[in-house]
Amino acid sequence: MKPFHIFNSLTRAVEPFMPLDTSPTPTATFYSCGPTVYLPQHLGNMRAYVFVDTLRRALEFNGYTVRHVMNITDVGHMTSDEDAGEDKIEKTARAEGKSPLEVANFYIAQFKRDCAALNIALPIDAVPDAVAHPPQSALCRATDNIPAMIGVIEQIAAHGYAYTTPSGVYFDVEKWRGPSGMGRLSRQSLSEQHAGQRLEHSADKRSPHDFALWVLNQPHHMMQWDFPGIGRGYPGWHIECSAMSMRYLGETIDIHSGGLDHIPVHHENEIAQSESATGHQFVRYFVHNAFLTGMAGAKISKSAGRFPVLDDLVEEKIHPLAFRLLCLGAKYRSELAFSIDAVRAAEKNLNYLNEFVRCLQPRVIANAHDAAWAGAYEERFHEAMNNDLNTPQALAVALELVAAAYRQNDHRIWHTLRIFDMVLGLDLEGRIKEIAKGVFPPRINRLMTEREKARAAKDFKRSDELRAEIELSGYEVKDTKAGMVVMPKRVAP
Ligand SMILES: [Zn+2]
Numbered sequence: 001m002k003p004f005h006i007f008n009s010l011t012r013a014v015e016p017f018m019p020l021d022t023s024p025t026p027t028a029t030f031y032s033c034g035p036t037v038y039l040p041q042h043l044g045n046m047r048a049y050v051f052v053d054t055l056r057r058a059l060e061f062n063g064y065t066v067r068h069v070m071n072i073t074d075v076g077h078m079t080s081d082e083d084a085g086e087d088k089i090e091k092t093a094r095a096e097g098k099s100p101l102e103v104a105n106f107y108i109a110q111f112k113r114d115c116a117a118l119n120i121a122l123p124i125d126a127v128p129d130a131v132a133h134p135p136q137s138a139l140c141r142a143t144d145n146i147p148a149m150i151g152v153i154e155q156i157a158a159h160g161y162a163y164t165t166p167s168g169v170y171f172d173v174e175k176w177r178g179p180s181g182m183g184r185l186s187r188q189s190l191s192e193q194h195a196g197q198r199l200e201h202s203a204d205k206r207s208p209h210d211f212a213l214w215v216l217n218q219p220h221h222m223m224q225w226d227f228p229g230i231g232r233g234y235p236g237w238h239i240e241c242s243a244m245s246m247r248y249l250g251e252t253i254d255i256h257s258g259g260l261d262h263i264p265v266h267h268e269n270e271i272a273q274s275e276s277a278t279g280h281q282f283v284r285y286f287v288h289n290a291f292l293t294g295m296a297g298a299k300i301s302k303s304a305g306r307f308p309v310l311d312d313l314v315e316e317k318i319h320p321l322a323f324r325l326l327c328l329g330a331k332y333r334s335e336l337a338f339s340i341d342a343v344r345a346a347e348k349n350l351n352y353l354n355e356f357v358r359c360l361q362p363r364v365i366a367n368a369h370d371a372a373w374a375g376a377y378e379e380r381f382h383e384a385m386n387n388d389l390n391t392p393q394a395l396a397v398a399l400e401l402v403a404a405a406y407r408q409n410d411h412r413i414w415h416t417l418r419i420f421d422m423v424l425g426l427d428l429e430g431r432i433k434e435i436a437k438g439v440f441p442p443r444i445n446r447l448m449t450e451r452e453k454a455r456a457a458k459d460f461k462r463s464d465e466l467r468a469e470i471e472l473s474g475y476e477v478k479d480t481k482a483g484m485v486v487m488p489k490r491v492a493p
Contacts, residue, residue, distance in 0.1 A: 004062045004386045006055075006255075007333060009185055009263060009286040014388045017285065019064065019254045027065045029249040030056060031283075033241055033258040033266070034070040034139070036077045037107035038092040041114060042307035043323065043338060044292040048259050050327040050425075051289040051389075053120040055257065057423045058385050068123045069248045072111075072141045074104040075223050076215075077237045087234075090222050100222055104141070114310045117320035119425045126248070138248050142235070146225045148243040149235045153213045153227075155277035162213055165204035169214040169230060174207050176272050183268040185286060193264040211269055212236040238269040242282070246274065256283040260290055294337040313343060321426055322347035328391040328424060349399060350426060356402045357417070357431040359487030364411050364480075365432060371481075373408070374416040377401040381420055395424065409480045440486070444473060448486055451477075455484070 003016040019028045032052045035041055041049075052070070059066050079085035093100045115122050126138035142149075153169055156162045161172050173190060177183070186193055190209040215221070216233040224232050245253055251274075258267060267286060274282035295307045310320055318340075326346035330336040377397055384393035398420045405413050414432075421428040440448070451466035467477045470486060478485045 001063055002382060002386055004059065005388050006285060006287055007388050008284075009288050010283070015285070017059075017254075020252060020284070025063070025065065027067055028059050028255065029253040030059070030066055030068045030255045030257070031241070031245040031249055031253050032068070032070045032256075033262055034072050035107075035111050036073040036088055037104045037111065038088040039107065040309045040311070041107075041111050042295065042309050043313075044295055044307060046114060046118060046310060046323070047292045047327050047336065048257075048289050049115060049120050050118060050324050051332045052257050053115075053118075053425060054328065054332075054391060054423070055255070055287065055389060056121075057425060058389055061382075061385065061419075061423045066137070067249060068137045069244060070123055070139050071241055071244050072104070072108060072139065073237065073240065074100070074108075074141050074143050076142060076235045076240060087221060087223070093222065104143075108141075114320075117310060117314075118324045119321060119427050136248060140244050140248065142240040142244070143223065145240065145244050145247060146235065148247040149239045150214075150227050152239060152243045152246065152273065152277050153235075156213065156273060159276055159279070161272075161276040163206065164216075164230060166217055167204055168212045168216045168233065168236075169227075170205055170210040171213055171269070171273060171276075172206060173209045173211070173272065176276055183264070184271060185267050186264045188264060193268065211238060211265075213239050213273070238266055239273055241266075241270050242274040242277070245270075245282075246278070251278045252281050253283055255285045255287060257287045257289070260288045263288060289332045290335045292338050293335050294339055308338070316340065318343055318347055319350060322350050325350050325395070325424075325426060328395050330392060332389055332391070349395075352399065353402060353417075353426060353428060354431050355487060356405070356411075357414070357428045358434060359485060360411060360414055360432070361483055361485055363483050364485070365414050367412055367414075369412070370415045371408075371410050371412040373404070373410075374401060374413045377404075377413075378416050378419065381423075385423055391424070394420070398424065409478060411480050411485050444470060444475065444486070448484065452484060455479075 005014050006017050007013070008015045017028075019026050021027045035045065056066050056068055074089055075087065077088045079088055079091060089100045089103055092098075093103045096103065098106075112122065123137035123139045126140035126144065128141070128144040153162060156171065157169070161176050162169050163172055174181070177190070182189055183193060194209065213236050214227055214230060214233050215236065216231045218233065221234055223234055225234060226232055245256070256267070256270075271282050310323065313320060313323055322343050323346070326338075326343050327336065329346060377400065381394050381397045384390040384397060387393070398417065401413055401417060401420070405411050417428060447466050447470050451463055451470070454460075454462040454466060470477050475486050
């Protein structure tokens with residue numbers, strides 16, 4: 001196995017990835033903070049899920065079996081992010097006159113649809129009431145995991161890091177970290193972490209930094225559950241990730257992903273909760289993606305105050321995968337500036353790849369081996385992906401491979417390109433399926449068959465006539481080592 005390197009926010013260094021499982025066919029456990037389902041996911045959110053999907057694909061490319069869990073926050077994420085304000089789902093529910101479940105279901109469906117359009121493979125839906133929970137991949141909802149959360153809160157309390165007041169069960173941050181303790185992940189003191197945030201210092205919290213594990217006595221809250229011995233209420237936002245990660249993947253996991261904004265509070269709190277409950281390390285590699293910028297000024301936004309969503313691109317007749325390619329064109333740890341022009345530029349590269357694949361002949365595809373020269377590109381691609389997920393570099397290698405195929409008039413690179421695409425996720429395989437269905441009009445198909453017969457019979461005069469006829473219909477004809485290649489007249493990359 002080639003070493004896969006990834007930037008670990010815990011050590012702030014690019015490190016070789018070494019999973020807990022040291023068997024020859026290792027499994028990697030991967031937890032991703034998922035969507036809060038009260039609004040459509042904007043393109044900045046979707047960039048994070050493209051990153052998550054690419055990381056999972058890269059791990060699989062390297063031979064790991066990935067157990068991937070993503071949560072869906074359908075309760076407990078408050079409008080201030082700081083356990084204060086209204087529940088985000090319930091706020092939308094009241095505004096739209098729906099139940100919280102209806103709101104969540106609606107936006108989950110939309111999220112899944114957008115993921116599918118971006119070729120993001122989500123884990124399968126968790127079975128809510130399954131009794132046995134061996135480690136597995138799952139897309140799981142917070143509201144299906146309340147007993148697991150209660151279990152973790154009880155463990156934290158048993159170790160002395162939680163206390164109960166009339167307003168809820170709180171995590172005792174200062175006891176865990178000490179009065180001036182630095183956060184392991186953010187390397188910030190508590191006051192630095194919460195700088196700029198208006199902390200609600202409810203009278204019964206020991207410190208303004210303490211956060212809610214379980215909220216009590218909020219009769220207006222629609223979603224409530226019984227916490228035996230504590231009382232009726234609902235969980236805080238952070239506890240759901242600790243509980244679901246442990247429930248599905250075990251007490252220590254290999255990789256945990258999220259946005260950079262999760263570092264100071266959400267992930268610090270997850271570490272505190274999980275490690276105080278179990279007494280050992282929660283996550284071995286924390287990975288964080290940077291933001292998509294420039295969205296506020298994006299003209300595409302139909303109404304002020306809303307970030308662009310995937311539907312906006314579709315309305316502009318831009319293929320959703322152009323957005324995926326835009327994301328791949330930047331390193332996940334760098335900010336990426338969004339603009340319609342940038343997505344359109346990415347779409348040109350997408351079209352360039354699509355056109356190449358669409359015009360491959362069945363015999364090139366059926367050929368078991370690619371041209372020997374393609375091997376060097378695969379080496380470079382693998383190296384780029386394993387170097388902290390250097391997708392811009394990997395994408396450049398894929399484009400260079402196609403350009404080289406055109407230059408050398410040797411199109412025997414499908415298998416190499418297909419391997420690249422298993423990581424890049426641009427659905428080039430979909431173009432191959434179109435070939436199987438026959439993308440050429442019947443007349444062109446007939447001319448192609450006739451020309452192949454003429455060439456086989458060494459009737460070059462007839463072959464040239466047929467070439468001219470095909471070209472007149474807007475196609476290019478090339479005779480390559482792998483046979484005749486016909487493609488629509490292509491746009492320069
Ligand atoms: Zn989370």
